[in-house]
Amino acid sequence: MTAEPLDSPARQLLAEVDVLLGxxxxxxxxxWPRAAALLTRQALEVAVATFWSRVAPGVEGCSKxxxxxxxxxxxxDERLAQRAHVAWxxxxxxxxxxxxxxxxxxxxxxxxxxxxxxxxxxxxxAWR
Amino acid sequence: MTSPLxxxxxxxxxxxxxxxxxxxxxxxxxxxxxxxxxTFLSGAGAPVKPTPQADAAPATNAEPPGAFVxxxxxxxxxxxxxxxxxxxxxxxxxxLVVGRNGSGKSSFAEGLELLxxxxxxxxxxxxxxxxxxxRNLHQPAVTELSAExxxxxHGPLTVTRSWAAGADLPASTPVVKVKxxxxxxxxxxxxxQPLVTFRPFLxxxxxxxxxxxxxxxxxxxxxxxxxLDEFVQVQxxxxxxxKAIDEQAKGVKGAATAxxxxxxxxGAEHGEPRAVQLAARMKAKTWALPELQALSEGGxxxxxxxxxxxxxxxxxxxxxxxxxxxAVSRLREAARAHEALVGxxxxxxxxxxxxxxxxxxxxxxxxxxxxxxxxxxARAACPVCGAGNALGPDWREASLREVAALKSxxxxxxxxxxxxxSAVREARALVRxxxxxxxxxxxxxPSLRALREVExxxxxxxxxxxxxxxxxHLESLVVDVTEATTRVAxxxxxxxxxxxxxxxxxxxxxAEWLPMAAQSERAKARLADVKQAEAWWKETxxxxxxxxxxxxxxxxxxxxxxxxxQSNVDLGGVELEGSATKRRVTLAVTVDGAPADALGVxxxxxxxxxxxxLFLPRATLAESPFRFLCVDDPVQSMDPARVEGLxxxxxxxxxxxxxxxxxxxxxxxxxxxxxxxxxxxxxxTRRANSVVEVQEARDPVSGHLDDARAVLKTDDLRTDVKARxxxxxxxxxxxxxxxxxIRTRRLRAGGSHDELDALLAEHVKLYPLMALALFDDxxxxxxxxxxxxxxxxxxxxxxxxxNAGAHESFDGDLENLVYDxxxxxxxxxxxxx
Numbered sequence: 004m005t006a007e008p009l010d011s012p013a014r015q016l017l018a019e020v021d022v023l024l025g026x027x028x029x030x031x032x033x034x035w036p037r038a039a040a041l042l043t044r045q046a047l048e049v050a051v052a053t054f055w056s057r058v059a060p061g062v063e064g065c066s067k068x069x070x071x072x073x074x075x076x077x078x079x080d081e082r083l084a085q086r087a088h089v090a091w092x093x094x095x096x097x098x099x100x101x102x103x104x105x106x107x108x109x110x111x112x113x114x115x116x117x118x119x120x121x122x123x124x125x126x127x128x129a130w131r
Numbered sequence: 132m133t134s135p136l137x138x139x140x141x142x143x144x145x146x147x148x149x150x151x152x153x154x155x156x157x158x159x160x161x162x163x164x165x166x167x168x169x170t171f172l173s174g175a176g177a178p179v180k181p182t183p184q185a186d187a188a189p190a191t192n193a194e195p196p197g198a199f200v201x202x203x204x205x206x207x208x209x210x211x212x213x214x215x216x217x218x219x220x221x222x223x224x225x226x227l228v229v230g231r232n233g234s235g236k237s238s239f240a241e242g243l244e245l246l247x248x249x250x251x252x253x254x255x256x257x258x259x260x261x262x263x264x265x266r267n268l269h270q271p272a273v274t275e276l277s278a279e280x281x282x283x284x285h286g287p288l289t290v291t292r293s294w295a296a297g298a299d300l301p302a303s304t305p306v307v308k309v310k311x312x313x314x315x316x317x318x319x320x321x322x323x324q325p326l327v328t329f330r331p332f333l334x335x336x337x338x339x340x341x342x343x344x345x346x347x348x349x350x351x352x353x354x355x356x357x358x359l360d361e362f363v364q365v366q367x368x369x370x371x372x373x374k375a376i377d378e379q380a381k382g383v384k385g386a387a388t389a390x391x392x393x394x395x396x397x398g399a400e401h402g403e404p405r406a407v408q409l410a411a412r413m414k415a416k417t418w419a420l421p422e423l424q425a426l427s428e429g430g431x432x433x434x435x436x437x438x439x440x441x442x443x444x445x446x447x448x449x450x451x452x453x454x455x456x457x458a459v460s461r462l463r464e465a466a467r468a469h470e471a472l473v474g475x476x477x478x479x480x481x482x483x484x485x486x487x488x489x490x491x492x493x494x495x496x497x498x499x500x501x502x503x504x505x506x507x508x509a510r511a512a513c514p515v516c517g518a519g520n521a522l523g524p525d526w527r528e529a530s531l532r533e534v535a536a537l538k539s540x541x542x543x544x545x546x547x548x549x550x551x552x553s554a555v556r557e558a559r560a561l562v563r564x565x566x567x568x569x570x571x572x573x574x575x576x577p578s579l580r581a582l583r584e585v586e587x588x589x590x591x592x593x594x595x596x597x598x599x600x601x602x603x604h605l606e607s608l609v610v611d612v613t614e615a616t617t618r619v620a621x622x623x624x625x626x627x628x629x630x631x632x633x634x635x636x637x638x639x640x641x642a643e644w645l646p647m648a649a650q651s652e653r654a655k656a657r658l659a660d661v662k663q664a665e666a667w668w669k670e671t672x673x674x675x676x677x678x679x680x681x682x683x684x685x686x687x688x689x690x691x692x693x694x695x696x697q698s699n700v701d702l703g704g705v706e707l708e709g710s711a712t713k714r715r716v717t718l719a720v721t722v723d724g725a726p727a728d729a730l731g732v733x734x735x736x737x738x739x740x741x742x743x744x745l746f747l748p749r750a751t752l753a754e755s756p757f758r759f760l761c762v763d764d765p766v767q768s769m770d771p772a773r774v775e776g777l778x779x780x781x782x783x784x785x786x787x788x789x790x791x792x793x794x795x796x797x798x799x800x801x802x803x804x805x806x807x808x809x810x811x812x813x814x815x816t817r818r819a820n821s822v823v824e825v826q827e828a829r830d831p832v833s834g835h836l837d838d839a840r841a842v843l844k845t846d847d848l849r850t851d852v853k854a855r856x857x858x859x860x861x862x863x864x865x866x867x868x869x870x871x872x873i874r875t876r877r878l879r880a881g882g883s884h885d886e887l888d889a890l891l892a893e894h895v896k897l898y899p900l901m902a903l904a905l906f907d908d909x910x911x912x913x914x915x916x917x918x919x920x921x922x923x924x925x926x927x928x929x930x931x932x933x934n935a936g937a938h939e940s941f942d943g944d945l946e947n948l949v950y951d952x953x954x955x956x957x958x959x960x961x962x963x964x
Contacts, residue, residue: 016855019848019849019852024818024819025819026818026819027818027819027820027822027824028845028847029847030841030844030845030846030847030848031841031842031845031847031848032816032824032826033814033816033824033826033838033841034838034841034842034860035816035818036816037835037838037859037860037863038838038842038848038856038859038860041855041856041859041860041937042852042855042856044938045855045938045939045940048938048939098859098862098863098937099862099863099866099895100831100835100863100864100866100867100870101891102797102801102870102874102888102891103771103796103797103798103801104796104797105229105230105231105795105796105797105814106231106816107231108231108232108233108234108816108817109816109817109818109819110233
């Protein structure tokens with residue numbers, strides 16, 4: 004096992020997310036849910052973009068929706084691609100301002116983080 | 132001393148002239164309590180009409196010292212692990228506590244309620260697992276709720292309730308601590324009843340269920356504040372009294388019927404006249420109580436005759452055998468003595484003695500002197516026969532001797548005759564009737580006939596001549612008479628005893644029944660008054676209830692008008708109607724002017740608004756000791772327009788009350804901010820291990836910029852992480868500024884919330900959003916950067932950094948980015964305002 008996958012940007016970002024979700028710190032009080040959402044979404048986007056650049060260069064320039072639709076085919080795992088899309092939509096909603104919405108809960112973030120982690124594992128396995 | 136209620140009622144009775152009626156005394160007795168009413172109705176005493184206190188003012192709505200909440204601290208309870216405090220401002224004002232479901236915000240609302248009430252309406256009827264889950268999983272050992280309260284005129288106090296590890300939910304005792312004083316039980320605040328009556332906790336679930344639980348439950352919930360409990364008590368007392376009279380009458384009637392049946396049976400079987408009479412009297416339409424009383428005490432004239440005869444017969448005594456024997460031997464002795472003198476003629480002897488005495492007297496008067504000197508020896512001729520020389524002194528002496536002998540002989544005969552006569556008289560005196568024996572009749576005592584016969588023979592002795600015959604008569608019949616008499620007396624006594632044995636149980640039942648009947652009759656005489664009093668009371672209660680409820684209904688309708696907005700459902704009136712099982716709340720609902728059933732036509736959101744309209748006035752009444760009001764999640768199922776109405780209603784209530792609203796989304800804060808209503812907003816988030824954070828929230832633009840600055844400042848995040856997060860927060864701030872600008876403009880121009888929300892949902896990307904904000908035209912994305920340049924320095928660069936940086940790491944100066952974003956947003960909002 005090489006060190007590369009451990010240090011991939013997506014994994015690093017998820018590690019930061021785990022810090023935010025795992026322990027309370029006064030410096031991040033109140034802002035951690037949005038911060039975690041931003042980082043998780045970036046982890047997902049980085050993982051997917053890296054996957055395309057290695058496996059099918061050029062697809063990373065398409066719309067996000069199109070990318071997630073293609074992902075299932077390329078990974079051979081439609082379910083995971085769907086989960087990834089759902090997580091991305093939820094994360095995006097949390098990263099944008101919506102007039103009546105509050106920041107996501109820890110449980111929501113935890114679920115998205117799990118989905119993203121699966122995507123990272125799966126995509127990295129494909130090009131590793 | 133009279134109570135305020137009594138005073139109030141007296142005034143009403145007097146002012147309507149009702150106090151002149153007898154039934155008004157029933158009302159007064161009922162006011163006095165169960166005992167007083169029972170005493171009055173049993174006729175044992177007339178109630179004294181109380182006079183209203185001259186100085187008694189009508190019950191005032193004096194405001195009790197009001198309580199505000201300074202802070203609520205929760206630990207180890209529901210969603211809150213380590214001790215967390217919800218800081219509040221102890222005074223009138225609106226506080227919004229905002230947090231996602233599961234953030235722990237409701238734990239504060241539930242905690243405060245559980246702390247003060249020891250219960251929580253939302254917990255009732257919940258499943259067992261839910262009830263078991265009241266302790267926080269991450270901190271099961273320590274569960275404690277406490278609240279700092281500020282009571283007007285009393286200063287701050289702390290109420291605390293804590294549970295030992297493993298203790299059950301009900302196993303806690305709340306204590307009140309005032310600085311410098313020993314802890315006291317919560318009851319000392321006397322809030323138990325007001326917490327129910329004025330219930331300062333309104334939760335979505337509870338409000339929703341209020342309308343579902345039916346009109347009588349709604350009635351109860353709304354009428355508790357009216358202070359009608361006492362009225363209901365009196366009403367119940369009167370109703371109970373009326374029913375008791377009816378019940379008693381029924382019982383007495385039943386007992387009478389049963390007694391009549393039994394008496395009839397006894398009468399028929401044993402011919403007991405008292406029983407026959409009792410049956411007749413008990414079956415009569417109206418009971419003749421005095422006659423029945425007499426019957427129970429010893430029977431009436433009719434029945435007495437029979438019994439008296441029996442009693443008389445029982446008392447019969449035969450002639451004394453000794454007396455009869457004595458009389459018989461005396462008779463015989465006297466007869467014998469008399470017999471001895473047979474032949475001697477007492478009358479002749481006496482006549483001769485009298486004749487001789489007269490002759491001596493004649494001689495002494497007329498003949499002694501005629502003889503001259505020699506008179507002593509001379510003899511005169513007999514004046515009767517004329518024989519000479521017949522009467523002389525010697526004759527005289529011989530005659531006097533003869534007189535004495537004759538007289539003694541006559542006396543002996545007289546004595547014997549007298550003795551005989553006396554013996555006969557005495558013997559006859561023994562021949563008596565035993566009394567007036569009853570005429571022969573069927574079923575009479577068996578020996579009575581024999582007695583009658585032997586007595587008839589016996590009585591012949593009264594006319595018998597001759598002592599011997601009489602003595603023989605007596606001797607021959609005395610045994611028969613004695614036997615017959617004794618037999619009849621014994622038979623009569625036995626019959627009497629038999630009849631007493633039959634009658635006694637009836638008499639006993641009658642004696643027990645009589646006082647009951649008498650009491651029932653007396654009470655029945657008052658039944659009309661009781662009914663009248665009951666009717667008057669009901670009417671009066673309804674009048675007073677309506678008077679008291681009117682201002683609450685008024686407020687409820689005012690609140691509804693603010694909440695309904697575009698709804699075509701109008702609330703024309705709220706009324707409490709009926710009583711007891713027919714009590715209900717009537718909501719005069721119209722849909723586009725046509726009457727309709729509230730529950731049928733209203734949407735969930737409308738029903739909820741209606742419930743809030745009904746219960747908000749109750750919780751904010753002047754009489755309530757609570758100056759705070761907790762509203763948990765009122766905006767569920769409310770559309771944005773109604774949320775705006777709600778924000779106004781809550782802000783209005785917050786002018787005089789501390790209104791704490793818990794909300795699971797940002798709709799209410801948004802409305803409050805947009806309408807410029809004064810409010811404090813607290814944001815609750817829950818992290819790992821149930822660590823709950825409470826933060827003061829500003830408007831979303833400032834809030835996101837604050838978050839961006841906080842990220843910059845903290846040492847808890849790595850620099851490369853900051854570079855990935857800060858642009859995201861800046862973009863959130865920019866988006867919020869765009870949305871605020873768009874909303875303000877559109878709503879001001881008369882747009883609807885629904886149209887606006889649809890527009891915003893359509894344009895989520897930053898460019899079209901900014902184009903909408905800047906030009907009210909989402910298509911003019913090409914003009915955005917040029918306009919931004921005019922708005923603020925480096926605005927286009929900041930805008931582009933925000934747009935891109937949300938997806939990737941930003942390599943520019945983060946502090947500048949935050950600064951520029953802030954400049955841009957304030958320039959945008961300045962334009963929008």
